[in-house]
Amino acid sequence: MTETESIAYDVIVLGAGPVGENVADRTRAAGLSTAVVESELVGGECSYWACMPSKALLRPVIARADARRVPGLRQAVQGPLDVPAVLAHRDYYTSDWKDDGQVEWLNGIGAELYRGHGRLTGTREVTVEGADGGRRVLTARHAVAVCTGSRAALPDLPGLAGVKPWTSREATSAHEVPGRLIVVGGGVVAVEMATAWQAFGSQVTLLVRGEGLLPRMEPFAGELVAEALEEAGAKVRTGTSVTSVTRENGTVVAVTDGGDRIEADEILFATGRAPRTDDLGLESVGLKPGSWLEVDDTLRVDGSDWLYGVGDVNHRALLTHQGKYQARIAGAAIAARASGGPELDTDAWGAHAATADRAAVPQVVFTDPEVAAVGLSLAEAEAAGHRVRAVDIDLASVAGAGLYADGYRGKARMVVDIAREVVVGVTFAGPAVGELIHSATIAVAGEVPIGRLWHAVPSYPTVSEVWLRLLEAYRDQ
Known part of the structure; x- marks a missing residue:
C-alpha cells in the first residue's frame, strides 16, 4: 500500500527494545492507548545482539573456568568446549533472531505495533515508512517516547x-x-x-x-x-x-x-557507542540529529512538554537494566501527566524521578574473573569532592572464597564517605562476584549508615562474608 493513514494514540513509543517495551507496558497499564514503532526486531539490541547472546556465549566459558578450580572436578573438564553446542545455546536465547514471542507479548498488553522506520515530523507527530511502501502518520495526544538506543561507534580509520x-x-x-x-x-x-x-x-x-x-x-x-x-x-x-x-x-x-x-x-x-538518533527527524522539533537527548529526572526532553528520551539515547547510563528502570519511571510520569493532575511530586516510591542512574548504577562484567561495581570508584569520589576512605580486602582471605575455588584470586574495595559514614561505591573482582553486587547496590542506593551495616550479618561460609571483612578493615583503619 502507498496511501497515507493518520491515526491518533495517547502515547507513541519509538523503539521496541526492553526500554520501549517497558514504557509501553506502563502506559498501557494506566489505560493509555499506545503505538510502538520498530524498524528491526521487537526485543531490540539486548535480546538479539547484546545482553542475551553475549551472556549465553560466556556462561559455558565461566562455568568451565570455575570447574577447573574445584578438586575432584578439574580433571573432568580439561577438554575444549563444544563450540557448536555453545553457539546453538546462543541461538536458542536469541530465538534464532525471530521476534514472534516478543510480538505476542506486545499484542498481549494491548499495544499496537507498527513495523517500519519512524521519524518525528512535527509536534507530537511520527511518520512511519513501512517495508510495504505505506506511510502512516501517527499523532500522540500526550507523549512520544524515543527509545531507540545506541549503536556501535566506529572510528574514522583509513581502509x-x-x-x-x-x-x-x-x-x-x-x-x-x-x-x-x-x-x-x-x-x-x-x-x-x-x-x-x-x-x-x-x-x-x-x-x-x-x-x-x-x-x-x-x-x-x-x-x-x-x-x-x-x-x-x-x-x-x-x-x-x-x-x-x-x-x-x-x-x-x-x-x-x-x-x-x-x-x-x-x-x-x-x-564506544553512539545514539541512534541520526535519522529520527529531530530537526523537525528543533533538536540536532545524531545527538544524545538531554532529559530531566522524569526523562522528559529539556524544553519539551511531550517528548521523552528513555534509555541509551539520553546517555545517563548505557545499561539495559538502567534503561528499564528509566522506562518504568517515564511510563509512570507520562500516565500521571496524562491524568491532568498537578505537577509531579517524588513520592515515597520515587515513581516519577530517576535517581539511581546517577548515584547507584550497578554493572557486572562477565569475564573470568567477573567484575562487579556500583556507585563511585575512589578516583571518581575524590574528583567529585567527597571526603572518602577506601578499604581493600583480598577476597582469598574470605573462607567462602577458598571453598568456592582452589587458588581463588580476587579483590574487593569499599569507598566510604567519611563525613556521612555511608558507602558511596563498591567494586568486586573475582569468580562469581556478580551475585554480590545487589547487596552493595542496596547499601549505596539506600545510603545505609556503616553502623547499621554491622547488623546485616553475612552467612558463613559464603563469599559475601567479605562485607564483614570490609567493615572490620574500615573500623580498624
Missing part, C-alpha cells in the same frame, strides 16, 4: 569500510570461530568478547589505546582481567592505537601507531 569489521553485533552473532581475532578496545564489550572467543579457539590480540582494561572501574579490576586473559593465551597490548586497517587476500592487517603490522582473520572494534 576500515572495506574491511567489514566486526562490531558487538557480529561478535555476538557469528557462527564461525576465526582462527585469529583482533579486538580493539579495553571496555566491557572488548574484554567480554575477548574472553569468549579466546575460549572458543581464536588467538585473540587485544589492542588498548589506554593504559589498562576497564578504565572506568577501579584499576585492580582491569589488572585481574588482563592477567587472566594472558594466562588463557590472549595477547594484551596497552598504550596501542590502530592507525589503519586493510584486508589483503582475506587477511585483516592492522597497523599500529608504533608501526607494527598485526594480522588476523577478523577484527572487532569495541570503541
Whole structure:
C-alpha cells in the first residue's frame, strides 16, 4: 500500500527494545492507548545482539573456568568446549533472531505495533515508512517516547569500510570461530568478547589505546582481567592505537601507531557507542540529529512538554537494566501527566524521578574473573569532592572464597564517605562476584549508615562474608 493513514494514540513509543517495551507496558497499564514503532526486531539490541547472546556465549566459558578450580572436578573438564553446542545455546536465547514471542507479548498488553522506520515530523507527530511502501502518520495526544538506543561507534580509520569489521553485533552473532581475532578496545564489550572467543579457539590480540582494561572501574579490576586473559593465551597490548586497517587476500592487517603490522582473520572494534538518533527527524522539533537527548529526572526532553528520551539515547547510563528502570519511571510520569493532575511530586516510591542512574548504577562484567561495581570508584569520589576512605580486602582471605575455588584470586574495595559514614561505591573482582553486587547496590542506593551495616550479618561460609571483612578493615583503619 502507498496511501497515507493518520491515526491518533495517547502515547507513541519509538523503539521496541526492553526500554520501549517497558514504557509501553506502563502506559498501557494506566489505560493509555499506545503505538510502538520498530524498524528491526521487537526485543531490540539486548535480546538479539547484546545482553542475551553475549551472556549465553560466556556462561559455558565461566562455568568451565570455575570447574577447573574445584578438586575432584578439574580433571573432568580439561577438554575444549563444544563450540557448536555453545553457539546453538546462543541461538536458542536469541530465538534464532525471530521476534514472534516478543510480538505476542506486545499484542498481549494491548499495544499496537507498527513495523517500519519512524521519524518525528512535527509536534507530537511520527511518520512511519513501512517495508510495504505505506506511510502512516501517527499523532500522540500526550507523549512520544524515543527509545531507540545506541549503536556501535566506529572510528574514522583509513581502509576500515572495506574491511567489514566486526562490531558487538557480529561478535555476538557469528557462527564461525576465526582462527585469529583482533579486538580493539579495553571496555566491557572488548574484554567480554575477548574472553569468549579466546575460549572458543581464536588467538585473540587485544589492542588498548589506554593504559589498562576497564578504565572506568577501579584499576585492580582491569589488572585481574588482563592477567587472566594472558594466562588463557590472549595477547594484551596497552598504550596501542590502530592507525589503519586493510584486508589483503582475506587477511585483516592492522597497523599500529608504533608501526607494527598485526594480522588476523577478523577484527572487532569495541570503541564506544553512539545514539541512534541520526535519522529520527529531530530537526523537525528543533533538536540536532545524531545527538544524545538531554532529559530531566522524569526523562522528559529539556524544553519539551511531550517528548521523552528513555534509555541509551539520553546517555545517563548505557545499561539495559538502567534503561528499564528509566522506562518504568517515564511510563509512570507520562500516565500521571496524562491524568491532568498537578505537577509531579517524588513520592515515597520515587515513581516519577530517576535517581539511581546517577548515584547507584550497578554493572557486572562477565569475564573470568567477573567484575562487579556500583556507585563511585575512589578516583571518581575524590574528583567529585567527597571526603572518602577506601578499604581493600583480598577476597582469598574470605573462607567462602577458598571453598568456592582452589587458588581463588580476587579483590574487593569499599569507598566510604567519611563525613556521612555511608558507602558511596563498591567494586568486586573475582569468580562469581556478580551475585554480590545487589547487596552493595542496596547499601549505596539506600545510603545505609556503616553502623547499621554491622547488623546485616553475612552467612558463613559464603563469599559475601567479605562485607564483614570490609567493615572490620574500615573500623580498624
